[in-house]
Amino acid sequence: MEIHQVLVTAAPADAITNAALEIQRLLHRIxxxxxxxxxFIDSRMGSKVLPLSDYPRGSGRPGDVLLFHASIxxxxxxxxxxxxxxxxxxxxxxxxxxxxxxEHDPVFAALLEGGRRELADLAARTRLALADSQxxxxxxxxxxxxxVRVSPLIIDLTGxxxxxxxxxxxxxxxxxxTGPRFLFVGQLLPHKRPDTLIKAxxxxxxxxIPDAQIALVGAxxxxxxxxxxxxxxxxxxxxxxxxxGLVTDEQLVAFFRNADCFVxxxxxEGFCVPVLEAMLFDVPVVARGVAAxxxxxxxxxxxxxxxxxxxxxxxxxxxxxxxxxxxxELVERGRRRLDAFSADRARTTFLENLATVx
Amino acid sequence: MDEPLGTPLSDVxxxxxxxxxxxxxxxxxxxxxxxxxxxxxxxxxxxxAHRIPPETDDLEEALEELNLHMAFGAGRIRHESTVLxxxxxxxxxxxxxxxxxxxxxxxxxxxxxxxxxxxxVMADALENPKVHVHDELIGMFDGIHERISAFERxxxxxxxxxxxxxxRVEQLEEAESKRQFRPWFLNERFEAEFRGSSSExxxxxxxxxxxxxxxxxxxxxxxxxxEFLELLAEAGVDGIGVELDPVLVQTCRDKGLDVDxxxxxxxxxxxxxxxxxxxxxxxxxxxxxxxxxxxxxALAYDKLRSDGRVVIETVNPQSLYVFAHSFYxxxxxxxxxxxxxxxxxxxxxxxxxxxxxxxxxxxxDDVLVTSESDDEVxxxxxxxxxxxxFSPQDYALIATR
Numbered sequence: 001m002e003i004h005q006v007l008v009t010a011a012p013a014d015a016i017t018n019a020a021l022e023i024q025r026l027l028h029r030i031x032x033x034x035x036x037x038x039x040f041i042d043s044r045m046g047s048k049v050l051p052l053s054d055y056p057r058g059s060g061r062p063g064d065v066l067l068f069h070a071s072i073x074x075x076x077x078x079x080x081x082x083x084x085x086x087x088x089x090x091x092x093x094x095x096x097x098x099x100x101x102x103e104h105d106p107v108f109a110a111l112l113e114g115g116r117r118e119l120a121d122l123a124a125r126t127r128l129a130l131a132d133s134q135x136x137x138x139x140x141x142x143x144x145x146x147x148v149r150v151s152p153l154i155i156d157l158t159g160x161x162x163x164x165x166x167x168x169x170x171x172x173x174x175x176x177x178t179g180p181r182f183l184f185v186g187q188l189l190p191h192k193r194p195d196t197l198i199k200a201x202x203x204x205x206x207x208x209i210p211d212a213q214i215a216l217v218g219a220x221x222x223x224x225x226x227x228x229x230x231x232x233x234x235x236x237x238x239x240x241x242x243x244x245g246l247v248t249d250e251q252l253v254a255f256f257r258n259a260d261c262f263v264x265x266x267x268x269e270g271f272c273v274p275v276l277e278a279m280l281f282d283v284p285v286v287a288r289g290v291a292a293x294x295x296x297x298x299x300x301x302x303x304x305x306x307x308x309x310x311x312x313x314x315x316x317x318x319x320x321x322x323x324x325x326x327x328x329e330l331v332e333r334g335r336r337r338l339d340a341f342s343a344d345r346a347r348t349t350f351l352e353n354l355a356t357v358x
Numbered sequence: 359m360d361e362p363l364g365t366p367l368s369d370v371x372x373x374x375x376x377x378x379x380x381x382x383x384x385x386x387x388x389x390x391x392x393x394x395x396x397x398x399x400x401x402x403x404x405x406x407a408h409r410i411p412p413e414t415d416d417l418e419e420a421l422e423e424l425n426l427h428m429a430f431g432a433g434r435i436r437h438e439s440t441v442l443x444x445x446x447x448x449x450x451x452x453x454x455x456x457x458x459x460x461x462x463x464x465x466x467x468x469x470x471x472x473x474x475x476x477x478x479v480m481a482d483a484l485e486n487p488k489v490h491v492h493d494e495l496i497g498m499f500d501g502i503h504e505r506i507s508a509f510e511r512x513x514x515x516x517x518x519x520x521x522x523x524x525x526r527v528e529q530l531e532e533a534e535s536k537r538q539f540r541p542w543f544l545n546e547r548f549e550a551e552f553r554g555s556s557s558e559x560x561x562x563x564x565x566x567x568x569x570x571x572x573x574x575x576x577x578x579x580x581x582x583x584x585e586f587l588e589l590l591a592e593a594g595v596d597g598i599g600v601e602l603d604p605v606l607v608q609t610c611r612d613k614g615l616d617v618d619x620x621x622x623x624x625x626x627x628x629x630x631x632x633x634x635x636x637x638x639x640x641x642x643x644x645x646x647x648x649x650x651x652x653x654x655x656a657l658a659y660d661k662l663r664s665d666g667r668v669v670i671e672t673v674n675p676q677s678l679y680v681f682a683h684s685f686y687x688x689x690x691x692x693x694x695x696x697x698x699x700x701x702x703x704x705x706x707x708x709x710x711x712x713x714x715x716x717x718x719x720x721x722x723d724d725v726l727v728t729s730e731s732d733d734e735v736x737x738x739x740x741x742x743x744x745x746x747x748f749s750p751q752d753y754a755l756i757a758t759r
Contacts, residue, residue: 025632029664103406158708162656195406199398207390223500228406235401304374310395311384315377326373344710 002064010038010049022154073114094270100190135292154346169254179211180321183259185274188220196265200313213240256281279334300337559585576636579622584610677749704757711758716750
């Protein structure tokens with residue numbers, strides 16, 4: 001029996017690519033020939049991921065399994081999947097909603113919209129759908145999927161704990177300002193609402209903690225949107241905001257190790273790995289209770305109501321860094337929360353689910 | 359203001375309600391303006407929309423003005439004159455050269471239309487750069503911006519800095535070369551003198567080799583004369599050795615063992631992830647620098663497959679006897695690694711099972727003795743001293759991934 005994985009895009013530091021490689025590590029114990037294929041491959045990936053055009057066309061048997069990681073729309077991949085004889089298992093990490101992108105990048109919005117349409121097209125062809133959160137599972141059911149199960153993301157966070165922090169980044173982060181250090185990790189995309197976060201930070205430094213600083217760590221994939229944020233920061237005169245862009249693992253660890261509070265204003269997350277990373281480094285989490293965030297955070301963070309505005313967020317940020325009891329309670333809960341997402345547990349759940357189709 | 363919230367998180371809803379109340383209070387007190395958020399939103403929307411009108415209003419006006427003057431015609435040529443009969447004269451001349459005048463006017467009109475068209479296109483281009491050639495320019499700006507950000511994140515280079523760096527590297531190299539230990543004696547002779555005969559070592563480590571049953575392949579870092587590799591072979595386990603000393607490597611190869619010359623950590627890090635079933639270091643970690651020990655544990659986790667095993671056997675710093683007898687015999691011993699610390703490292707790295715096996719108790723003849731006739735206090739004190747002084751000389755840490 002063969003089990004292979006297919007993704008649209010493979011790139012380093014990409015959550016979906018990492019998930020596929022983790023699954024491959026696991027599958028290698030059972031099916032040593034298991035491979036990962038992608039339509040578009042970043043050159044830095046080396047030979048870990050193979051081009052989809054190399055997929056052995058004549059080979060598939062109906063007992064074999066194709067694991068497809070659904071992301072943005074790509075007609076070639078859709079065609080490929082609809083033609084193959086293997087059983088299709090869909091893994092859904094969520095597709096960002098198109099709406100917030102319309103204003104900033106209509107082309108990208110169309111790709112996302114396409115992804116969602118393809119997802120609906122594949123429903124009938126899919127034998128089993130795995131979602132890494134209940135929130136994602138609900139979306140699949142709404143799109144017409146029948147056998148949908150929640151199978152948590154397999155993430156080996158302990159690896160991050162073994163990465164030494166980048167000293168230059170530590171130095172910069174710690175000497176830019178004297179006040180508490182806030183951290184957001186995630187791509188600078190409209191649905192993650194970095195604008196709201198900057199707004200909250202503006203309120204925080206104007207009325208509550210003047211010497212605070214915040215680092216927004218993550219790629220700005222839409223240049224125009226990123227420029228707008230830069231300009232917003234500039235016009236509000238906020239030297240405490242650091243748009244750090246895409247960073248290495250060493251730099252990321254430097255941020256986590258020195259942050260006093262992890263904060264996100266995001267209004268759409270299919271899972272949100274950075275929240276768990278914050279817990280790994282004993283950084284208390286403040287977020288809004290939207291999408292999959294409440295189920296990922298559980299009781300281990302300060303989860304604000306979905307309609308909470310930036311002023312409330314600023315207030316929550318302030319109390320989290322000022323109230324020592326609250327901090328230690330959140331950190332303690334964070335450590336406990338991590339157990340629920342242990343990689344071993346996720347691996348077991350994944351294999352149990354996979355076993356139902358092989 | 360901003361007192362701690364008393365009962366943190368015992369009830370998140372209550373905490374949130376208190377925070378909301380604070381916000382309301384601040385607004386009531388006029389500390390935070392009511393419409394601040396809307397204003398900020400509007401501000402960002404304006405930036406995001408990027409429709410800041412270019413300064414083309416004056417140009418538009420001038421273009422409009424131009425239109426008024428665009429009707430060329432012979433009729434607009436003035437004929438009046440202050441001289442009696444002059445006007446008639448001008449009209450007569452006008453009529454006489456009408457054909458030429460008309461020809462010139464046509465050409466002027468043609469030229470003016472073309473100029474007006476050019477101005478129109480230029481005005482449009484200024485007003486809406488997006489639809490014209492500027493896309494490429496914007497792309498270039500993005501590229502430059504990206505490179506500047508990358509540069510700002512990276513280290514700053516300058517000739518002076520590089521020169522300074524080179525000088526410091528040379529100093530470090532010189533200092534380091536003085537610290538290097540390059541003895542003229544053969545390691546093989548040293549091992550024979552102080553580590554015991556090969557057959558003694560075989561007996562001493564047979565039980566540890568059995569820990570690797572079913573764990574092929576096992577990498578033996580610092581394999582010395584290859585005794586442990588022989589024991590692995592005896593247990594039916596594939597072993598690969600790494601050793602720094604080329605003479606010892608040759609000794610191993612003469613025995614038919616698979617051994618590479620080199621630094622164990624480099625060879626370990628060059629291996630593919632998940633490719634090893636076991637890693638063993640016998641009397642090696644006490645030679646390493648603290649950072650190397652930390653790196654070793656992280657690498658071991660990456661390179662071992664699940665259920666893979668690490669065995670590290672080393673001197674036990676909890677036994678003071680060790681320091682009087684064996685530890686300082688080897689001048690290349692860096693410092694002993696405490697079992698509690700080593701176990702901590704392995705657990706932190708993610709190993710699921712970590713245990714310590716105590717080994718090589720000091721010879722019975724050296725241990726302090728009491729007789730039953732001794733006072734109870736004396737007996738207890740001797741017992742305590744024995745624990746401090748004569749604990750087992752070595753320990754083996756056995757960790758399972």
